[in-house]
Amino acid sequence: MKDLQFANTIASLRKTNGLTQDEVANFVGVSKAAVSKWETGLSYPDILLLPKLATYFNLTIDELLGYKPQMTKENIQKLYVELSQDFATKSFDEVYSHIKNIIDEYYSCFPLLLQMAVLLLNYQPIAGELKDEVMQKIITLCQRVEEYAENPRLSFQARSIEASCQLMIQNPERVLDLLGNGVEPYIGNEIIVANAYQQLQQTDKAKETLQVSMYQYILGIVSIASNYLMMNSTQLGKFDEMVERTEKVIEAFDLGHLHFNSTLIFYLTSAQGYMMQNREEKAIVMIKKYVKVAQSIEFPITLHGDEFFDLIDGWVDREFDLGSNAPRDEQSIKHSLISTIQDNPVFKPLLQKQEVRLMLTNLQHTLGCD
The missing domain is CATH 1.25.40 (Serine Threonine Protein Phosphatase 5, Tetratricopeptide repeat)
Incomplete structure (x- = not known):
């Protein structure tokens, strides 16, 4: 499937740019026959040639391969709903296996990882013998978001979800590490923000x-x-x-x-x-x-x-x-x-x-x- 996707991409790029197979082959340093095989899905370029191909077509390697490490908010919502419905009609093991594959493919899409953690938390009670594994998976996802997501909002939400999980497995010390051991005095920042908007009319x-x-x-x-x-x-x-x-x-x-x-x-x-x-x-x-x-x-x-x-x-x-x-x-x-x-x-x-x-x-x- 991936090979066919690359084949379609490389053929389309060549034709859109008005190039011949010979011209692509000469630039990359392979034979015309090799380019022909790429375009028909019979073979795949050596990994060392991908940077040069991507540069030739002014693309990233991900774009050249048709790989999208990020998913849009709309697609995340759609996927979440579909997976929720799957839990109602399929076995937990089957849906869970599918979710793990999605996570592996989009492991740097932190909004998606967070929503997969939420989804698994909502359905963890029906996980049967997998309950402990699923709980650890949720915690791992949250910790990845906490450590690597540059969006503070995502990190905050991940800490909250992990804290809920740690509480469920009776690890109160970790909960306090994540959320603190006290209540901050109320400042009323939303009132200040609202007044700022008012001044801006x-x-x-x-x-x-x-x-x-x-x-x-x-x-x-x-x-x-x-x-x-x-x-x-x-x-x-x-x-x-x-x-x-x-x-x-x-x-x-x-x-x-x-x-x-x-x-x-x-x-x-x-x-x-x-x-x-x-x-x-x-x-x-x-x-x-x-x-x-x-x-x-x-x-x-x-x-x-x-x-x-x-x-x-x-x-x-x-x-x-x-x-x-x-x-x-x-x-x-x-x-x-x-x-x-x-x-x-x-x-x-x-x-x-x-x-x-x-x-x-x-x-x-x-x-x-x-």
Whole structure:
């Protein structure tokens, strides 16, 4: 395939430049027959001749060979979606093998490596006996991006993903090495940036900067609250207050529709906490809210704004390597929405209750997973 690609390239270059096979042969120092064989795919030039050929046609060697070590953002998005869908229809081993081949071919395309790490992290739970190998592969990819990517944003994201993996394999020291052991004081740089745009009379950019910041901070509050809840599960008063306050944020910004994932995690965590406290009725209330949000999800899933956050969509398309696409395939997401409750040991006592079983049955029906 590569030989044929080179054959087509060299023949096309010669004809486009109005050259004969003799002229190419004389410049490189081979016979006309050799050039003819290159163009028909019967043979390949010696590696030492490639620099001279590339110079002759004013190309890089990569261009001459038809090799593209970088992939565009659009192609990365398309590939990610295709691979996600493959996980839903093919064996993990088959898709994983394909991903490793892609990684080998584009080992210097750091945006792609980062997204392959994200993809593998999302599907690592179904890796079976390959779980440990896949986790190490993710960490290796992240460390390569951290070390060699010149884009600070990519390096930052890679450190965050690696830290998540290190936490999953119970290596907290490495997590602190990657992310630091404290919280930096809030500076409010986004406010300064927005005011700078305002002075430049770029009001739209100023508004987007502040709106995006607010959007991220609100989602951050809910995500942090979910983790903070479990650390206060034995303090009933504080736990209840955290649930009450966070629910007000969710309701105020309609996060069930705006960002259902963070909302579902919060309700799930709350239900788990209530079960640990032996307060089953409160846990059922949280599961009921979880199911209601899950039933309202619109497929296909996209990351989006709403009437209030009306500047989010453009920012998502511009700044996210995956754009607005979901990180996993639709079928896997639907399955996990149900299994998160059904397969969680902490909820086993609730599954004996008709009310809870009926809620899950209705959820299965809504999602088309009967």
